[in-house]
Amino acid sequence: MPTVTPYIPTNITVHLGLPDSDAPNVTVPFKEYIYNVASSEIYPTWDESALRANILAIISYALNRVYTEYYPSRGYNFNITSSTAYDQKFINGRNYFENIVQIVDEIFNNYIRRVGNIEPLSASFCNGTTVTCPGMSQWGSQALAEQGYNSVEILKHYYGDDIELVVNAPIQDFQYSYPGTALRVGSSGPAVVVIQASLNQIAQHYPAIPTVVADGIFGPATENSVRVFQRVFNLAVDGIVGKATWYKLVQLYVAIRQLNELTSQGQKFSQISWAYPDALTQGNSGVNISHLQYMLSVIAEFEPEIPGVEVSGYFNEATTNAVRAFQQFAGLPVTGTVDKATWDALYERFAGIENTVLDPSEYLPPLTSFPGTTLQSGMRD
Amino acid sequence: MGCSLAAQGFIQVHVYTSNANFPLADASVSLTQRLPSGGSELLAFQTTDSSGNTKPFAVVTPILANSQSPNQPLGFASIDIAVDHPLYERVLVENVQIFPGVTTLQDIQLLPMDVLPSQWGQNQEFDVTPQNL
Numbered sequence A: 001m002p003t004v005t006p007y008i009p010t011n012i013t014v015h016l017g018l019p020d021s022d023a024p025n026v027t028v029p030f031k032e033y034i035y036n037v038a039s040s041e042i043y044p045t046w047d048e049s050a051l052r053a054n055i056l057a058i059i060s061y062a063l064n065r066v067y068t069e070y071y072p073s074r075g076y077n078f079n080i081t082s083s084t085a086y087d088q089k090f091i092n093g094r095n096y097f098e099n100i101v102q103i104v105d106e107i108f109n110n111y112i113r114r115v116g117n118i119e120p121l122s123a124s125f126c127n128g129t130t131v132t133c134p135g136m137s138q139w140g141s142q143a144l145a146e147q148g149y150n151s152v153e154i155l156k157h158y159y160g161d162d163i164e165l166v167v168n169a170p171i172q173d174f175q176y177s178y179p180g181t182a183l184r185v186g187s188s189g190p191a192v193v194v195i196q197a198s199l200n201q202i203a204q205h206y207p208a209i210p211t212v213v214a215d216g217i218f219g220p221a222t223e224n225s226v227r228v229f230q231r232v233f234n235l236a237v238d239g240i241v242g243k244a245t246w247y248k249l250v251q252l253y254v255a256i257r258q259l260n261e262l263t264s265q266g267q268k269f270s271q272i273s274w275a276y277p278d279a280l281t282q283g284n285s286g287v288n289i290s291h292l293q294y295m296l297s298v299i300a301e302f303e304p305e306i307p308g309v310e311v312s313g314y315f316n317e318a319t320t321n322a323v324r325a326f327q328q329f330a331g332l333p334v335t336g337t338v339d340k341a342t343w344d345a346l347y348e349r350f351a352g353i354e355n356t357v358l359d360p361s362e363y364l365p366p367l368t369s370f371p372g373t374t375l376q377s378g379m380r381d
Numbered sequence B: 001m002g003c004s005l006a007a008q009g010f011i012q013v014h015v016y017t018s019n020a021n022f023p024l025a026d027a028s029v030s031l032t033q034r035l036p037s038g039g040s041e042l043l044a045f046q047t048t049d050s051s052g053n054t055k056p057f058a059v060v061t062p063i064l065a066n067s068q069s070p071n072q073p074l075g076f077a078s079i080d081i082a083v084d085h086p087l088y089e090r091v092l093v094e095n096v097q098i099f100p101g102v103t104t105l106q107d108i109q110l111l112p113m114d115v116l117p118s119q120w121g122q123n124q125e126f127d128v129t130p131q132n133l
Helices: A030-041 A048-067 A098-107 A138-146 A151-159 A190-203 A220-232 A243-256 A287-302 A317-330 A340-356
Strands: A011-015 A025-029 A111-114 A163-166 A372-374 B007-017 B028-034 B040-047 B057-061 B077-085 B088-098 B103-110 B123-127
Touching: A011 A030, A025 A030, A030 A048, A030 A098, A048 A098, A048 A111, A048 A138, A048 A151, A098 B103, A138 A151, A151 A163, A190 A220, A190 A243, A190 A340, A220 A243, A287 A317, A287 A340, A317 A340, B007 B028, B007 B077, B007 B088, B028 B057, B040 B057, B057 B077, B077 B103, B088 B103
Parallel strands: B007 B103, B088 B123
Antiparallel strands: A011 A025, A111 A163, A163 A372, B007 B057, B028 B040, B028 B077, B077 B088
16 A cells, blocks of 8 residues: 655656657656646636636646556556546646746645545546546636636535645655565564555455455465465565565555545545654654554554543643553553654554454544645635 | 737746756747748747846737637637757747736756757757647
8 A cells, every 4th residue: 555645746757648658758846747737738817716726636636646656556667647548738848827837836735635535636637528527627617716616616516525635745755655675574564564454455356365464574474465466466476575566566455445536435544654753752742743642542442551642743641651551561661752663563553453453434533633724615725 | 900909918938958947048039920821920039138038028819708618719829939049959849828918938948969969950849739628
């Protein structure tokens, strides 16, 4: 499963043709990619709310491709194509429009997601006249803007009321989910949980693949399941998860959960593999603390020794007590400070519960700590 | 004048070299428009300033209503831009779109000639195809 928190890539690599065509790639800054696509897809003379709605859809669609590693997981060396049959229109070398550039500069690190899902919405669209589709109608967006709809109302009209906007998403270089070294019997840690959870998800559609306990330990059962997976998907059957097997797992996981579709079943907050942020201790605050508290509160539901905590984003005394209780429970030094060993142990226990016990509809408690804003009528974007 | 109802948009060209975006002064920029008769009319000829920019140039466009709803006559004017500099490869951008009331920005990256010494006289061409609207 995708394990990287959604982010804005510094650059994006565009293949100038159909995926299998012998066309060149160009790598451009993400902002310029959005200038280009928005200038190629719509008219700059449209009402500002229509322009904003379309630009947010274009950003979200591109980020979905990046987040789901859609092309890299299929062995391609690019992130997106310029073909409208597959992606959105990009014309190498083209002109931009000044008003579109100004809007993109303002909102290029905002994107749409469905409430409760982490992945950027695969916000597909079409012109609405000669081509119609389940997503946004481009001409329809302009018609709604002329009726006085703001950009949020336009997006909700086409994508549903349960969407929200993530603002100021982090910007970073392109990040591949593959951990860089092959995982095999004896490996352990969050990347192994990812493999196990992905196998379990894929096994729902491929009953030949044995499900495994997502405990973060690569044992004989996991190896066996990997071997069956490799046999089913024509990979070299060695029971080792190298790059090819990893990306096949990603590809299947994304496809089964339809993460790259408007009908996505959603990547839930609780399925994300949060990398160890840094030592966390009482008095700290922020999104990492919310993640910590969320994991603790889920574990507390299953381990009576551990007191439940409120997801507040603030590392208070109750959080310290819960961390100490967890450290005791896990046989770690009881310090009340979250070091890497504690974080990884928390994550493994949490992910194990989440992927094997909980039904996807039962994630608890609802987490709203990731910087996202519920769209309100009256907001500009 | 007879065309007082016609709208206009603007084009500004920025010429630079290398991915670090060094501005290129004294590049020759010609803006031309194809005529229905098949010929081509020179609209403007400018050289870039020390920031690599031309001055904004006004181009006559169709009226705004053409681009506000589907099934209308074409909503934009198209021009061709050629950029020359003695030390750089020539770049042509065809069918650059100009909409009424909008400034079109055309960034053009020139590659030094000596990057490809065996390919003297090579042009780099781009063509802006219309939106699928």
